[in-house]
Amino acid sequence: MDNWTGLLPDFGIILVLLLGIRQFRTPRGARAGSFLAMLAILFAVILVLYRHPVNSPVLVALAVLAGSAVGWRVAMRVNMIQIPAMVAFQHGAGGVAAFLVSYVELTRNSVHLTGVAAVSGIIGLIIGAATFSGSMIAGGKLANKLKQAPSVLRSHNLILGLIVVCIAIISVVPFYSGFGNIIPVAIGLIVLSIVLGVVFSMRIGGADMPVLISFLNASAGLAASFCGVVIDSKLLTACGATVVASGSLLTIMMCRAMNRSLLNIFKGITPARPQAGAPVQSDAGQQKQVPAARTGDPFENAVELIRKARTIIFVPGYGMAIAQAQFQVVSLYNKLEGLGKSAKFAIHPVAGRMPGHMNVLLAEADLPYEKLCEMDAVNDEFKNTDLCIVVGACDVVNSAAITAEGTPIYGMQILLAHEAKSVIVFNMDTKPGYSGVENPLYRQDNVVLLLGNAAETLDKILKADLA
Numbered sequence: 113m114d115n116w117t118g119l120l121p122d123f124g125i126i127l128v129l130l131l132g133i134r135q136f137r138t139p140r141g142a143r144a145g146s147f148l149a150m151l152a153i154l155f156a157v158i159l160v161l162y163r164h165p166v167n168s169p170v171l172v173a174l175a176v177l178a179g180s181a182v183g184w185r186v187a188m189r190v191n192m193i194q195i196p197a198m199v200a201f202q203h204g205a206g207g208v209a210a211f212l213v214s215y216v217e218l219t220r221n222s223v224h225l226t227g228v229a230a231v232s233g234i235i236g237l238i239i240g241a242a243t244f245s246g247s248m249i250a251g252g253k254l255a256n257k258l259k260q261a262p263s264v265l266r267s268h269n270l271i272l273g274l275i276v277v278c279i280a281i282i283s284v285v286p287f288y289s290g291f292g293n294i295i296p297v298a299i300g301l302i303v304l305s306i307v308l309g310v311v312f313s314m315r316i317g318g319a320d321m322p323v324l325i326s327f328l329n330a331s332a333g334l335a336a337s338f339c340g341v342v343i344d345s346k347l348l349t350a351c352g353a354t355v356v357a358s359g360s361l362l363t364i365m366m367c368r369a370m371n372r373s374l375l376n377i378f379k380g381i382t383p384a385r386p387q388a389g390a391p392v393q394s395d396a397g398q399q400k401q402v403p404a405a406r407t408g409d410p411f412e413n414a415v416e417l418i419r420k421a422r423t424i425i426f427v428p429g430y431g432m433a434i435a436q437a438q439f440q441v442v443s444l445y446n447k448l449e450g451l452g453k454s455a456k457f458a459i460h461p462v463a464g465r466m467p468g469h470m471n472v473l474l475a476e477a478d479l480p481y482e483k484l485c486e487m488d489a490v491n492d493e494f495k496n497t498d499l500c501i502v503v504g505a506c507d508v509v510n511s512a513a514i515t516a517e518g519t520p521i522y523g524m525q526i527l528l529a530h531e532a533k534s535v536i537v538f539n540m541d542t543k544p545g546y547s548g549v550e551n552p553l554y555r556q557d558n559v560v561l562l563l564g565n566a567a568e569t570l571d572k573i574l575k576a577d578l579a
Contacts, residue, residue: 121159122347128152129351133358142475156347192473193433196325196465197255203328204247210240210335211305215298217342218291229342230291234283236338237298238305243331245309250324253317254465260546262317269379275308312378318546319507319521320377323366325466327374330359362467369461369487371523413560414536415576421499421534424448424455425490427527428470429463431504431539432566440570441503442477451579456483458490458527460508491528500532502553504566506545511552521547535559538566 129152135145166172190198214236217225225233252258265271282300286293316324333355340349367374418424426445432438448455457479463470471484494500502509509529513521529535530553541563542554553559562569 122350125152125155125159125347126350126354128155129354133354156351159347160345191436192476193436194255195472196321196469197251199466200247200251200254200325200328203332204244204251206332207240207243207247207335210332210339211237211244211302213339214240214342215302218294218298225342229344230287232338232341234301236335236342237301238279238283239331239338240335241302241305242309242312243328243335245306246313247328247332249310249313250321250328254321260317263314265311268311268315272308272311275304275311279304279308316377319370319462321465322462322467323363323370323374323377326359326362326366330356330363333359366462366467369525371525410560410562411572414562414573415578417499417534417536417560418448418573418578422453423497424453424499424501425494425497425532426455426457427500427502427505427509427529428457428459428474429503429505429508430465430469431506433464433469433473433504435504435566437503437538437567437570438473438477440567440574442474442479443574444570445479445483447574447578456485456490458485458487460487460505460527463505463508487525487527494528495531497532498534500529500535502529502535502537502539503570504539506539506551507547507549509551509553510545510547510549512549516549519547519549521549529553530556533558537561538569539563540565
């Protein structure tokens, strides 16, 4: 009974954390949820320090202050388009913390560790180091410091397999020869795991980045859970498991949205691409050749379409984030609503470079949350919609996903923008998206292309007479 009583603070902190996470369902609740989660983490730190007093409190306090100062500085300097890279960096920081804690516990207390704790320490070491390096690669891609397209080595799967086999062999050595020489074993595992994370993550890029981000989120939580076992902290184990569960569910959701299996993404399986220019196919199975784009001045055509439209659906994409055009998009939405038109936003689950990226950007511009519609809820409305306005999106509205068998996006669920009566596309150019597959939408006769910087083009639209 005393053991259960002693765990009451742990359960209380976990409950506060879960209540905070529950608030993340809406942008309005997310702020309160963030404060609740931070409060839970603060209480957790205080509880740990109370139960395990440190020998050098001044040194710990200085370390906490230094880390907090750096974190605050980075967070204040990061804009919304850099959020995905920062999230990847944070996952990497979690991985570093996990493998450092595992290393310290394995090397200083190996004689007294139980079998379960020793195994957990080894696993935490491996997963933490791999999460760190994988997150650094992901962060580099998202920050445009590394090539965003997948980088594939010759015999990539064989190399990955060999690294995993080497890690597995080295991991069991201490259990047969004893933990007296654990330091070189631990260092070897860290080095190999870092290489594993690099080789694993470098092959994932482009449209698969949201899957990688959510997977790294789960792996960071898994490493933390094993650390909790090593240091006998039920609180850390439970919190880490919560992150594993949420990250895993999010990863599954991302895969379903792309109609791809997690195994295929990780193995780098991408079908061969057919010739470009495949015709658009309707749901009835009938094909129609796509005529040339409408003639006349594109800007005037776009203004005229907006004037006539009564129902409008916006489709934002990563290009909107790059152009930082979310403020102009929401201003246009407000103007159209003021003119008595009905407007809403269709959000694809994998739009942007991380899950929820578009939601966050539009929330920053104060878009009402109820105007954000998930793909399944809005897709049936496109065919009855007067106008679809695409801002910086390509793959998520690429109708080749319906017809072009053998392409990387074939079978992927898309927003059915091509079914709208008219479409305006605000994109930098008509080049293929991250999938590398040409978009037949750009060649439809009911589509007006306004190419160039979306923010600048939208500014011109906002100044036009739309009544």
